[in-house]
Amino acid sequence: MNDVSMINSTSSSGASGGASEQAVALDQTMRTMGKAARAAAAELATQSTQAKNTALQAMADALLEQRNELLAANAEDMAAARERALESALVDRLELTDSRIDGMVNGLLQVAQLSDPVGEISDLKYQPSGIQVGKMRVPLGVIGMIYESRPNVTMEAASLCLKSGNAVILRGGSEAIASNRAIARCITSGLEAAGLPLATVQLVSTIDRAAVGLMLGMSDYIDVIVPRGGKGLIERVSTEATVPVIKHLDGVCHVYIDSHADCEKAISIAVNAKTQRYGTCNTMETLLVASELAAELLPEIGAQLSAAGVELRGCPATQAILPDCELAVDADWATEYLAPILSIRIVESVDQAIEHINCYGSRHTDSIVTEYLPNAQRFLRAVDSSSVMVNVSTRFADGFEYGLGAEIGISTDKLHARGPVGLEGLTSQKYIVLGEGQVRK
């Protein structure tokens, strides 16, 4: 953990010279971190599962021992946030409480219990030449994590990268800097206890925003960037990065109630997918209903959603059934509300539903409610999203619910990992070939 040296080098350059001198110093600091991360990654790639688990356990112990220091550091950040009058949702995410610290501890113990993906050999098969060809799972190398406000992301990201054999450079929000430094000290003591390289986890502790820009271009030292935060952050990272990015920008998720739906399941899934939480990326934003069932189902669904305070915006056919519903305009179909608002469209067939989703959706998570197998199969195959579901609320799109143990992010891209990204998504597979002296003829 280069935490202390970072603070020194950036503050001294700030004191001594002009803006360009400072930029040179920052560039130098980031490259030094990058080189250290590369070296740590090479060492970490062959470390035993036991050493990694020892470090995770020791980090958990350190969090418990330093609980008061963590709370005190967080109180500093909270005071500064209130002084700067940051918005309340952000301040809420920033807060570390006893139960959030316990959550970090439990998270570490859970990651320690996950099976180690690194070194796993699969599909080892003999070929006609007599060679055996298979695949071995290996770490990606160095992860660059760029995130905002929630200090517990620091520990989540560190633990997942460590367990998957990757070094990580963490760049949290400036509003959480004191909390992140305090957590980083716990991480360092865990790495020390296990005899692992301290540069396995490095925190960029300057608040200079230029550090983010440098990370996005450090393809010599960073193999993949994972951004977590608001849309502004993700957009900046996607646009500027020359390093590959694992990300999702939007969650415009759909539930399609098929003409062959079980009505009870349809109502509870639609209501749950919208109302269980409004601000999450796997919340339903558009409900599609087969015309055969619309008149039967929409009054009940509309009543339950209205009772929960959800504003409804529908196509003209929906308005004919729900007269209080606003008219949805074209932009509604492509909007992630992240709020108690829902757009509703009546469609003629499963194919029209699929077409709507592939056109307006964000390739995140979409679910069909149906008892009719051919429509379920068609939907599963044709919807081009990272998670496609049958008879389940979209809210289940989540690393814990999928049995990944934890997630570092969700990907809506098509290359490499799609959907919740856990330990496996932080690795790739190389080929291994075993022989007995074979040569090519």
Added chain:
Amino acid sequence: MNDVSMINSTSSSGASGGASEQAVALDQTMRTMGKAARAAAAELATQSTQAKNTALQAMADALLEQRNELLAANAEDMAAARERALESALVDRLELTDSRIDGMVNGLLQVAQLSDPVGEISDLKYQPSGIQVGKMRVPLGVIGMIYESRPNVTMEAASLCLKSGNAVILRGGSEAIASNRAIARCITSGLEAAGLPLATVQLVSTIDRAAVGLMLGMSDYIDVIVPRGGKGLIERVSTEATVPVIKHLDGVCHVYIDSHADCEKAISIAVNAKTQRYGTCNTMETLLVASELAAELLPEIGAQLSAAGVELRGCPATQAILPDCELAVDADWATEYLAPILSIRIVESVDQAIEHINCYGSRHTDSIVTEYLPNAQRFLRAVDSSSVMVNVSTRFADGFEYGLGAEIGISTDKLHARGPVGLEGLTSQKYIVLGEGQVRK
């Protein structure tokens, strides 16, 4: 296949106006192709294995029926190449012979016999909530293939993309334009015979090099670019592309003869890895030898390589054993000779060999010769290359030898596919979730 319309639109714009008007027309043409490819990809994603195999078989039939037309078109390209005095290696790759046409036909039949990766469901497991979570293999979407001279790549790329459910935009070299158009006509007739969308395979038939630049930035329409050709082409594509690229730039491959090597295997692997072909990316460029065996093995290996006409460049310790050997300079260790030249270094341990490979290599293919299991395990785990081998010639790094059936290219990148990229590398996996009405609590 939009072949004919392409030719018309680009030639008419060339006749009517200035350079910028031509650029606008080309941009328009490429976008039209991109949109058509997207639509074809959406349709193709759910096509049956049978329809795809019917098309492959019909393409093979068309190649046989149109053998004379193919040879005549190729003769045009060959005449033009000789007139422009293109280098002989390029002219050789350009030539279509009866046996190369038979090779294309056999390639098509082999791809038809490969199992269809699309729709394959794996790891479907129940989670504590009662939902079943698994993965489904799906096409990437639209592939952009940019390649040089060898016209048979046109058919190889088309068949692999089709079988993996992807649409493809092909941009071959201008020197092969007549041959590529003739092959494209066979592809079209195959797609027609199977009732598949003709825009599944589109050939960019303008020779305007600006078309390549446009493809590299068409991230709305192209999901991944696969370049095949010389280093200049790959470098241009890597530097300019904003679309993700599957590629390898260099093949600086190593054989390490461990102190526990079987001497007979070591000699035959070292000689084969260098001399079986000089110009391929999986040819050995540096031989590393454990100091314990150097005096015993190097004279015999040196003699065999010299007899084959290979120039040797060694470290000082190597020169002490092989006095006729040139001194290797630092640049040698990082050079892909693609020629009868080999650099040789004597190392003290398996760890020094691994360090050398990870420092100077190109993450392509590296092999250890050893009978000692711990060193084999250490080498397999620690060498960060797309193919890592034990007791096998590096020349085996190849899609056919690996049982992939065929390869569209080799990747030395870490995200997504590493090593030879076959049908599976042209797909990714989305999550699928099956339930019985579950909602999130």
